[in-house]
Amino acid sequence: MNYIPTPPTGGGCRTAPVLKERGQREVFCGLTGIIWLHRKMQDAFFLVVGSRTCAHLLQSAAGVMIFAEPRFATAILEEGDLAGLKDAQDELDMQVERLLARRPDIKQLFLVGSCPSEVIKLDLAKAAERQSQKHGPNVRVLNYSGSGIETTFTEGEDACLACMVPVLPQTDKRQLIVVGALPDVVEDQMLELLKGLGIDNVRCLPTRTAADELSVGPNTVFALTQPFLGETHAALLRRHARHLPAPFPYGEEGTTAWLAAIAKEFDVDAETFARVTDAPRARARAAVSQASEALQGKSVFFMPDSQMEIPLARFLARECGMLPIEVGMPYIHDAIHGPDLDLLPAGPQISEGQDVDKQLDRARAARPDLTVCGLGLANPLEAEGLTTKWAIELVFTPVHFYEQAGDLAGLFSRPVRRRNILGLEAAE
């Protein structure tokens, strides 16, 4: 089985010069990932060790306070913890004790570092180790940092998944690990496709519960479903697993290329591949072509945010007929983003990092038909007459694989169609 999407006639973007900027960044920190991770891992609890700002961020990013008692909380550092009046480690043990007593359903506890806990060098690894000994094997305690000084938005998920890799048991069995937190319904679709291809030994990281077995070793290959998993990628390589580089499974083409990379590794024949993928491919193409009508020939500008920008630009350019002007990423990792950059038709400015005011100047000058940006920028840009798509929805909504390809195009086309429908000029 060997499927390779047609490379762009004018060349791709892999070797295009990258505009690197350093200035004010308008992005969330990695703590935000907790909002979707806690829903994926149903027996996990995320305890942020941080400030009132961290708690406020989580609550604002979650949007509404729908859960009376969610599976995340913040241990807020107080004056006494900072001034050394109290031993922060003791304080933390006490909070964890109280939490676990009240929530016996918790099987995995993540101690999540924040900007203040990193700056005061509060050793959460030590705390996690100590608490694991105390509360194990019933509860596994791990730690990672979601701090804004180290992680950008989706990198929080990366840090979380990466911290689980070193403690995975060793195995020599031949297997595939699919990495990235996907909604259960999407994950099931993916497993179904792989099963159809005859690949049975598939595990997912993260597992849905702590009891689900997962191990890793030299005969493990892994595929990433999200483009922001650089640290997890490195952690798996350290466990001697091998990465299957591929474009990300957004859209019909991305999904096919992603599946093909796995099919090739597992020697799936072309006939089986066609039998499994032909029907969903046709469905996805039909859905995308319908949902992307409003996008054809329109320009798009990506502010760096979710780290999904390059693969999404590839999807929008190749499957929805859009013209990317600038594709900004918080950071670019060639081993992970290379296959998508190869396919993205040359032309757009690729940028890494951010100086938000300068970038906004460029967006205003370019007047794109659609700007993909964070929540802080969306309404102000709309008020200036630019149509926007807020990026956080891309990580909250099922967008991967064939059956969601049309929905993914729809996420981008809805704001464009909406602007056309609304008959009155918005004056505010």
Place this chain on the structure above:
Amino acid sequence: MKLSVWTYEGPPHVGAMRVATGMKGLHYVLHAPQGDTYADLLFTMIERRNHRPPVSYTTFQARDLGADTSHLFKDACRDAIERFKPEAIIVGASCTAELIQDDPGGLAETMGFDIPVIALELPSYQRKENFGCDETFFQIVRHLAKPMERTKRITCNLIGPTALGFRHRDDIEELTGLLSEMGIDVNVCAPMNSTPTDIARMGAAHFNVLMYPETAEAAARWCETNLDQPYTKVVPIGVGATRDFIAEVAAITGRPALIDETRLRQPWYAASVDSTYLTGKRVFIFGDGTHVKAAARIARDEMGFEVVGIGCFNREMARDIRATAKEYGVEALITDDYLAVEEAIEKLQPEMILGTQMERHIGKRLGIPCAVISAPVHVQDFPARYSPQMGFEGANVMFDTWVHPLVMGLEEHLLHMFRDDFEFHDDAGPSHHGAQATARLEQVEAVQTVTSDNVIWLADAEKELRKIPFFVRGKARRNTESFAAEKGLNEISKDTLYEAKAHFAR
């Protein structure tokens, strides 16, 4: 260390942002890591602002910490002034930057800008959002306002409204109209809609109207001492408070307290017969101190409710709320712990909650109706329509808002009348329209049950209890059980049920 699930207030630098974002021509340079930029969305999404908040974040990263972060701050100041050309800047640190001790105020002052530079000291690990508002506005006023000649006409400053405030936008309009009827102009409204230049001419007003003590009390006190401006102590939320406010303003200015009340409908609506069912509804009130204090008075004196508990999340108002609680014969709950509030509500079992968005969720969980009276704000708290809390229109708005979550009087009566109809039983679902209606299932035989206190509900009592409409059944059960406990009974019969009903009859 304190475990927190949901918070009523953000950190103090968010308070400073609320002041800066409400103003024009002011810029806030905030020494903070990248994640802190989330705060922009509070303003652009929740309040639907069409501009980014005027805040430059230094967004330092871990790799900067080993080197020099102060130059990042200086660059951000220089860039902000060059790009946005503000009339003044405020500078400060968020929680993380406070730890690295770069002293933004000191740094900015040495840079030789030709505009006022106002340094903020907001201790992130001790104080919260409201303090941040209050302190920031106070510092701005202290730096910029000067004593000056009074305006010829009687004028006042409206102080306290900020960005992201609970109905501040509409309260300004309502009070401006009310004062104008009294022949009083607004000299400056601040922080909302003011510029640093406006702040500088605050001294021209004859007095200050302190709209929200949470956000401007320090400034009001400073103006009293340094600009010789008295300030109003009554917050005009509710009919009685609005009349008191008018009297207070009349006393300060010597203007007659004559206000046209023809558009005030609240007293008649409360007196009309449909409102009879509101009598003695047991309400629990929680929110910021100012709104809670006002709501308690409205609840008791203007709606005819029974106040069964009050509390506030802002410690700064604790003394006031404790005094109010005493007046109402209830305990004050001063806490910012959402779980403690939930516990109090569960214990008190009120028939209605007047609270914040948090209590709205508690109410949803416990099946208790809730009307929102205070921040923290939610996108729903910024309605498109004019919807003040202050003044006479505010009183009208509040009547509607508070009654809305309750079943209306006539409706409640009809529910009683038709409670035995086949289409109106517990399992019928929310609507009886069309095919939704399902006939009442065969009545399951009632058997005796035992409560947690080992009181036995005899089968006939249990059966009788089921005839009571579901939305008051819980209350009937609790009342009967507490009556039985009081009388030392260990069995509840049908008679006990009706004795209890008579006992609790109001």
